[in-house]
Amino acid sequence: MVKKALNTVYAMWLREMLRFSRSKSRIIGSLSTPLFFLVILGAGFSSSFEIRGGGMFDKSFLAPGLIGMSVLFSSIMGGVSIIWDREFGFLKEILIAPVSRFFVALGKAVGGVTTAMIQGTLIMIIAWLIGVEYVSIPGVLAAIGVMFVTGIGFIGLGISLATRIESHEGFQMVMSFLTMPLVLLSGAFFPISNLPAWMSYLVYANPLTYSVEALRFCLLGSSTIPLPESVAVIVLFALVMTGLGGNLFGKMRV
Amino acid sequence: MLNAIETARITKYFDDITAVNNITLEVKAGELFGLLGPNGAGKTTLINLLSTMTAASKGSAAVWGYDVVKQASAVRRNIGVVFQDTTLDDRLTGRENLDLHGRFYGLDSKTRKSRIKEVLLLVGLYDRADAIVKTYSGGMMRRLEIARGLMHHPRVLFLDEPTLGLDPQTRRHIWEYIKTLNRKEGVTIVLTTHYMEEADNLCRRIAIIDCGKIVALNTPQILKNMLGGDVITLEVENPEDTGNLCKIYESNEIPSTISCNDKRIFITLKDGERRIPRVLALASDVRIPIQSVSLRKPTLDDVFLYHTGRAIRDEKEPGMAERVGYRLRSRRK
Ligand SMILES: Nc1ncnc2c1ncn2[C@@H]1O[C@H](COP(=O)(O)OP(=O)(O)OP(=O)(O)O)[C@@H](O)[C@H]1O
Ligand SMILES: [Mg+2]
Numbered sequence: 097m098v099k100k101a102l103n104t105v106y107a108m109w110l111r112e113m114l115r116f117s118r119s120k121s122r123i124i125g126s127l128s129t130p131l132f133f134l135v136i137l138g139a140g141f142s143s144s145f146e147i148r149g150g151g152m153f154d155k156s157f158l159a160p161g162l163i164g165m166s167v168l169f170s171s172i173m174g175g176v177s178i179i180w181d182r183e184f185g186f187l188k189e190i191l192i193a194p195v196s197r198f199f200v201a202l203g204k205a206v207g208g209v210t211t212a213m214i215q216g217t218l219i220m221i222i223a224w225l226i227g228v229e230y231v232s233i234p235g236v237l238a239a240i241g242v243m244f245v246t247g248i249g250f251i252g253l254g255i256s257l258a259t260r261i262e263s264h265e266g267f268q269m270v271m272s273f274l275t276m277p278l279v280l281l282s283g284a285f286f287p288i289s290n291l292p293a294w295m296s297y298l299v300y301a302n303p304l305t306y307s308v309e310a311l312r313f314c315l316l317g318s319s320t321i322p323l324p325e326s327v328a329v330i331v332l333f334a335l336v337m338t339g340l341g342g343n344l345f346g347k348m349r350v
Numbered sequence: 351m352l353n354a355i356e357t358a359r360i361t362k363y364f365d366d367i368t369a370v371n372n373i374t375l376e377v378k379a380g381e382l383f384g385l386l387g388p389n390g391a392g393k394t395t396l397i398n399l400l401s402t403m404t405a406a407s408k409g410s411a412a413v414w415g416y417d418v419v420k421q422a423s424a425v426r427r428n429i430g431v432v433f434q435d436t437t438l439d440d441r442l443t444g445r446e447n448l449d450l451h452g453r454f455y456g457l458d459s460k461t462r463k464s465r466i467k468e469v470l471l472l473v474g475l476y477d478r479a480d481a482i483v484k485t486y487s488g489g490m491m492r493r494l495e496i497a498r499g500l501m502h503h504p505r506v507l508f509l510d511e512p513t514l515g516l517d518p519q520t521r522r523h524i525w526e527y528i529k530t531l532n533r534k535e536g537v538t539i540v541l542t543t544h545y546m547e548e549a550d551n552l553c554r555r556i557a558i559i560d561c562g563k564i565v566a567l568n569t570p571q572i573l574k575n576m577l578g579g580d581v582i583t584l585e586v587e588n589p590e591d592t593g594n595l596c597k598i599y600e601s602n603e604i605p606s607t608i609s610c611n612d613k614r615i616f617i618t619l620k621d622g623e624r625r626i627p628r629v630l631a632l633a634s635d636v637r638i639p640i641q642s643v644s645l646r647k648p649t650l651d652d653v654f655l656y657h658t659g660r661a662i663r664d665e666k667e668p669g670m671a672e673r674v675g676y677r678l679r680s681r682r683k
Contacts, residue, residue: 107453
């Protein structure tokens, strides 16, 4: 029983890895956006802003935000890619197999989160190479853990959306009406300590905010939201989304 | 003997359409069974019902003794399905597609390896196993799907339009694979098609399905014989002889049915080729010159026409372009 579940998860993970390893251009493409932000925004802003209470608004400040952004993009994509599986038929091959839908969805999620973590880690390394300093090695490892939990949450969200979305057009809608606001309202690009009230509600309602804050704490040693709080929120988010995604996927018809 | 498939008044509605209407059907274990019908007849819907992909609106069905609703996962373990539209992952290689399939069905690594080789050899794709599926031709993809459907030794294999859109040569190859499978591996096969010759060539029994209903079900031979036998067409030299000759044939109890127009006489009779000499001899006895004679075996087209009142398609072999266009369209929904 357990072995069968693990087999299913592993098979789905393997498939994601095989596909990932064959899409070099996708990897490069998804790395380039955050890197442009990091280099250009970092250089442009560092001279002009100082964060109240000390610390510079520079590439070090941006790095955790951009890692969070990249994990968000690739994990939502990973979940929503079920739309493609449906469009190109492979979903039927999965749905007709005598395996638990929940573990299929979980395998898809673990596969997607692996790619998200690889991309997040690559950005973390590149940022370090161009001069961002991290506080400690355990901190860096903890950051990878944060990427994992964040990725699971957003993949669950992506899978849930995919079961409701009928088409490509719907997919475009998700990408522009969901991911951009999530990124912009997350504190990836600005400190969240001094926001107008209306905005701070939105920022604090956004799960990505807590991921970025947790990453900031792990990598740079300080954050506005205390670490236990941010970790609690992202873990809860991941659990809820896994439950929701697994459930909706279980009821999905092609 | 065990029935591989049994349905009882199974029915499926889509909004106001009745896609499958009260079908009761039995397929024996080891049988090669065909569902023949035009576009929209309900063939795919019936396969989806039997393969647990769609829930019935009314009625029930069992595959290999398991109820398709209550014991869906037991049914799934015992069936292989090749869907009408491709369900391969085209970014992976052929071998990877098969390997994943084996994992989904719980085959261990050794079994997977040996089985992959077996099925690839069976469909003649062993050399191309490590190419990305995107680079395969339509026929190769179809063969790979058939191979994949077999990987886990299903008891019942469903093939939905296995040769749709393929050229005649590839189609014949696939027929061979299907026959071999049925013979060698003893798999019960249910295939759908709207090619008459495919059903005729391949299937032991055929259900002709139209507008969601089975209108006829039997072996191709019996279905054709039910029409009363072969058709001999005679052409006489002088139209005024036609009537006389008809009377002579009738009084000699030659035909099951006879009709004539102008210079032509159509005789329907059993065992046509053996009785042509007698038909000609009777004409020469009364010195009525015959210009030409032809014998036509009834085809499933005639059977379809007889049962539904219309031809299965307006043209018998649609052009490749049209088929492909149809395939793309149906894939998008
Ligand atoms: N998901 C669906 N929603 C609504 N109507 C459907 C659906 N699937 C099938 N139908 C309808 O049910 C009828 C039977 O369709 P089905 O696909 O079973 O036909 P078919 O015999 O497989 O035809 P074809 O030879 O074109 O594949 C058609 O009228 C079709 O429009
Ligand atoms: Mg069909």
